Amino acid sequence: MTVLNAPVDFSGYMTERAKRRQKSPLKSLIKYIFMPDMVSLGGGCSKSTSEDGVEEGDLLVLTREGQKESSVEPLDRLLQYGGGLGIKSMMDFFTQHMEQIHSPKYEGWSIVPSVGSTDALGKAIDLFANEGDPILVAEWTYPTAIETIHQIGLEFVTVQIDSEGMIPSSLDHVCTNWSGSSPLRLIYVIPTGQNPTGATMSLSRRTEFYKVCQKHDLIIIEDDPYYFLQFANIPVVDSVQETQQLFPQLPGIHNLVPSLLSLDTDGRVIRLDTFSKLLAPNLRYGWITAQFPLIEKIMFHNENSVQQPSGFTQGLSSKLLTECWGPSGFLEHVLFLQKEYLVRRNALVSSIQKHVGNMVSLTIPTSGMFVWLKINLSPSQLATPGIMDQIFESMVSHNVLLVPGCMFSPVSDNNLVKDEPYLRAAFSYTTLDQLEDSAIRLAAALSSFGLSK
């Protein structure tokens, strides 16, 4: 049996805000409420609508107290106050899920639910960064993360990325040469199907990246919404039929690239998971995994902000995951998603190869929902101010919309990045026919710039 290490103690790095996050004094009374024979006028619990029987039949079929055997909490419990954690059936699900999929390598990891990874990101940052402090991010990254970090007031420090994501030597270089007044402490990374580049870190890249983070004592915020949307090494083929024949090579849940959390022996990874790409974005339900002292602070932060995800959302998710699906149903659902997205990736990439050809360069994404295109502009075009505005207008006039690269830059002076020759294409939502159409239209939009296949 493997003996696991205790995690590194990062409490000395915490913000004063984080240090103030403590158990509510009122919680010390809870033990009295549950004493036998105790009559409590202590709690401010309120009547919930479930108790006057309004929804039954009208709205919702979930479990009511004593109605039937179920691992899902009854409606009365789901709708009552519940602190910063959430319902037990889902906490058990998360624990088993993380053990099975990521098997963390240190003693004392823990989980807290979130209302989605954007809120989770803010809470992870709140642990360690004050306004004005720096954070390491990829040179192209997720706009909502950029906006969230910007609004909190951190300084972006960028790391170069390639087709495998953040480049460890670039990270090492940036950290080694850092001369800011606050130390580099936090790094934000999307390791799988990175938004917007689609890049997925290989295992060796992850290992090397983690070592550099250890060297510079960085705490890693691993934002991994696309983790299950992996396609392994399945090639791009032209037709849906050919793609379908490759389905048996899909990784399911067993042959996925290991997460950074699963390589983390120090407890320096704060991993953000979400149901957004797994069930539905507007569930507003995710979970955070890290060493307990950090998770506990986030739980206290939850108790003084969102409390916990909506009881309906938790109950419905629990019903789906623990009763309707179970482990085999979850695998089946992941495979369903992998098939859906693989078909779309192949449709888009093969259409681009066929119709757009050498007007762009791309790396075939092995995960996620994005293809990152570099437009092969001539040196003189690249030196033309406003060239990307022109290309955008050309796309609009050809009725095709891809997102210009500059939208993904954390650099605050837009003039420095607005003519970077990149476009992000998302293949998650458009129909298969539209995917091919979009490539044809993109080719037309670019050909007016003298580019050719």
Add this chain to the structure above:
Amino acid sequence: MTVLNAPVDFSGYMTERAKRRQKSPLKSLIKYIFMPDMVSLGGGCSKSTSEDGVEEGDLLVLTREGQKESSVEPLDRLLQYGGGLGIKSMMDFFTQHMEQIHSPKYEGWSIVPSVGSTDALGKAIDLFANEGDPILVAEWTYPTAIETIHQIGLEFVTVQIDSEGMIPSSLDHVCTNWSGSSPLRLIYVIPTGQNPTGATMSLSRRTEFYKVCQKHDLIIIEDDPYYFLQFANIPVVDSVQETQQLFPQLPGIHNLVPSLLSLDTDGRVIRLDTFSKLLAPNLRYGWITAQFPLIEKIMFHNENSVQQPSGFTQGLSSKLLTECWGPSGFLEHVLFLQKEYLVRRNALVSSIQKHVGNMVSLTIPTSGMFVWLKINLSPSQLATPGIMDQIFESMVSHNVLLVPGCMFSPVSDNNLVKDEPYLRAAFSYTTLDQLEDSAIRLAAALSSFGLSK
């Protein structure tokens, strides 16, 4: 027709954080997505589980696209990303509701949903206060608000309260004599059924309070979860039957004390509403009403934190409020709650009057779910350090739990308040039998201190 004023411009008071909250640049692309004939590879929307038909029948009866006429958004829409506002049917409901119930008195008020009033409080504070800034609060107030404000790092400045809530002359005195380095800008108030004192501000108290807030240019955070739990002037009577005969005097939704928002001509009130006491606490769904420039900043804050309440929660709430209930059903539900809480208030207060008598003093609450008891200790008992610990232990040994007053104090040095002779009794959740039992047990617990009825 009344001409309404434009609100006062408070933008000069905003924090740098609030000023940074802006529309995401990516949102500028949305207009292109909706152009006719446009094929978009722009959005990062994902497949949602609703599209593979898993929940239908198993879990949830809501509306699916094209299924039938409904004002509630279809499931596909509910489960997709939707920005910082939320679904239209609920935004329409909130607007009509606020117009009907509060009828704001200035031009350009607006609404944004919240995931509950605790999160809303943090976001309202974030607009105007930095760490270290002061905030005015009642000398006894809601523990989760205390904890939230403490963790954010504000300094508490207390205002005295009586049986009608915050005392305007005390507020005026505190503001006039303020000598802190940052100006007093924010005041947090629970005007109806205050937690923990049960105090409800009368109309004249509200008017006077608002004038003092105007005088000192304070922005008012009106946290009003118990607004609909008003009992007007219905007296305490002994039996449930007698109470039932008084039900016709309940205010319903038409004879409620006006909110501070409804008196606000300047746009200086940020009103927090929630479904927690109206439908169920763990819905995690509320709404914030204030002048548009403040609401817009909170919407941007939502977009970079919680996004919006869970789609399930919004959809189920919309189904309930706009389809199942409608206006008459809402009134009926409010009356149901007022009846439930009135019966409980009368049961508890009459039991205390009968069994505890002059051992305590209390003001009969005209709203909410709390009774605030002052224990009539002798001067020498009041001068005994640890007296309230002894009373707490006596309560526990008599199997009755009320919350000691010190738990509701924002004063950080617990020694200064721990022997204040107050107890909060909540009558929201205990059964009627238990309410009488609790009074009998409390009497026994207190009688061992030489107190008598």
